[in-house]
Amino acid sequence: MSAVLVVNSGSSSFKYQLIELEGEKTLASGLVERIGEETGATKHRNALTGDETSNDSEPIADHAAGFAAMLKAFEQHGPSFDEHPLLAVGHRVVHGGSEFDRATIVDDAVEEAIERLSALAPLHNPANLEGIRAAKEAFPDVAQVAVFDTAFHQTLTPAAYTYAIDDELAKKHQVRRYGFHGTSHKYVSQAAADFLDTPLAELKMIVLHIGNGASATAIEGGRSIETSMGLTPLEGLVMGTRSGDVDPAVVFHLHREAGLSFDEIETMLNKRSGLLGLTGNGDMRDVQDAASRGDQVAEAALAVYRHRMRHYVGAYAAQLGGLDAIVFTAGVGENNALLRRRTLLGLEFLGVTIDDDRNELASREARYISKEGAPVSVLVVPTDEELEIARQAAELV
């Protein structure tokens, strides 16, 4: 039965999943790392047999060599592409700028556009392109599909995506809010509507994608109308290592007072901020554990984290003009019950409630965590970006 290979390519690694379309089942998954280093590393899992294999002794020169290593793993450990013919390869691409409001088959013009949009995502788009080019080489007869993190948010109105800066400069350098995590927000909002058995068109919903990266999106009738990440994924919520919102003047102040350069401040805000900056540890599990043991620094960091989430919940309820559902997803959102409860404390006036028993139930399924019959449905809905990429890729071929 036909399948889609989903590829998420970084600069020195890529992850993949083979997903069968009927039944939406993962057939295999794997990881190729340390591309270009002295020795590379691969991991492959055949989900049908449970068979896992890894290799970290051979060098992997580039993404093409990485794809060759992946193909070898499929050959040796299965499943076989003969039994599961590839319908498409679906690629996660971070930045689609204002040009892509949906997934697209990659032709030369699209490749060129992704390259051009590297100005907006200098670390990610070039790495995504490497994956696309290697996949074209490995599967020359299969359609390559680009699925953009930004595409779902192209429905934002100018009032929502415009920064109030010098207009000429903004236009010339494409400065506006784009938003990210779009594939997840789209998948989760549809899954929430399915769970609620209500057409997406009738729902006003806030999706809180809270992982290492974190973003909030206001979704009205299935369309993204506001989202907390902006020109880049730096803006918005407090994250594992990113600051989220700060007064932009912080940059000038730190330059003047601490003598830091653009690069140093950019690195600090992206890699040494967020939970990591506040506590020395960027992993929510560790910070939550520390707070539960009474660590004051960890508890203070979580208070900042929750305060910012509450800010966005209120702001987006206002932009939606009312609220039917709040949906938690991603690593933290799906797993940290205490954070969910404490974030939503005090929002009863919006109709927001938490049922402690439901909230504390560990489960991998979509579920209610609000009280029975409450005006706002609060849900946990596991995200699945790979499945969403596979669906969108399959739709195009």
Add this chain to the structure above:
Amino acid sequence: MSAVLVVNSGSSSFKYQLIELEGEKTLASGLVERIGEETGATKHRNALTGDETSNDSEPIADHAAGFAAMLKAFEQHGPSFDEHPLLAVGHRVVHGGSEFDRATIVDDAVEEAIERLSALAPLHNPANLEGIRAAKEAFPDVAQVAVFDTAFHQTLTPAAYTYAIDDELAKKHQVRRYGFHGTSHKYVSQAAADFLDTPLAELKMIVLHIGNGASATAIEGGRSIETSMGLTPLEGLVMGTRSGDVDPAVVFHLHREAGLSFDEIETMLNKRSGLLGLTGNGDMRDVQDAASRGDQVAEAALAVYRHRMRHYVGAYAAQLGGLDAIVFTAGVGENNALLRRRTLLGLEFLGVTIDDDRNELASREARYISKEGAPVSVLVVPTDEELEIARQAAELV
């Protein structure tokens, strides 16, 4: 009857008002400008006689000379300090850092602190100090009182004032949210409580100070619990020439793509952004007029402006855990009825309404603009920062 002289000193100008304490009446007001230029300019108005005078032919070397010119105007045109003995001079000081949570009599230690805090307000605090020093010279026997823009917001909890950046760097360089316009927010929240005939202690309120500069503050029981300006007045709402919130990565992007320096970007965000950046005109009256005539660019800018205000209204309702009142104040907030109405459109689910007749009534008094009996009282309350400074100064002597 005794009076307070209120001084708001900039680097090359200062404004003053003489305010009688009993009856809280302005006795005189004036302006000294172009200090240090070839010729200075003064304006003085005796509010008791209506007598106005101005002079723009003589040079004014420094703030001390400016005070001498002011004293001469008082002598020649009244009112006389003999009839209205000065109880104190109240100085607006922009930045009180984390050290001042209220107004204070200026002694050597306070002067030193204001000077030290210039790192946080390099344009404002030194200019405020010039005013204080000139006033000490002019009125050596009168108490000088510093009233800080930041003081009212010192009640913010760490969850509200902490940016999620590298903690060590933040502490070392005093990077946190301070908030500004505090004197206005305090005055207006008290005036709103008086108007509502409800103790401030019982009210959850959002004050929208919307002038050239603009900020929103969430006030619970008379205490500021959140405010939209941050380390500096750049953050938050869209303003006349300031951007308010932007992805901090905009700074790095413009450096990389447009080759702009720190100073150029800082100047752009502070002086060439906001309404000015979006429309070419930073004055709300003009932008509103243009939009009313059908100018699409002006209308689009106002949509951004309102969208951001709605964001903060929702966010702060969430932080307050409910809402009793929304209060508009300052030049735009007091005068632009259309903006008020359109900003609050869609917030009926919060209990927020606008009564068009009340809203469109031009008046200089505190008044309702919400519908009779609505759950949230929406008010217009004129601000008076000078009077608040006079009150706080008088309280200390």
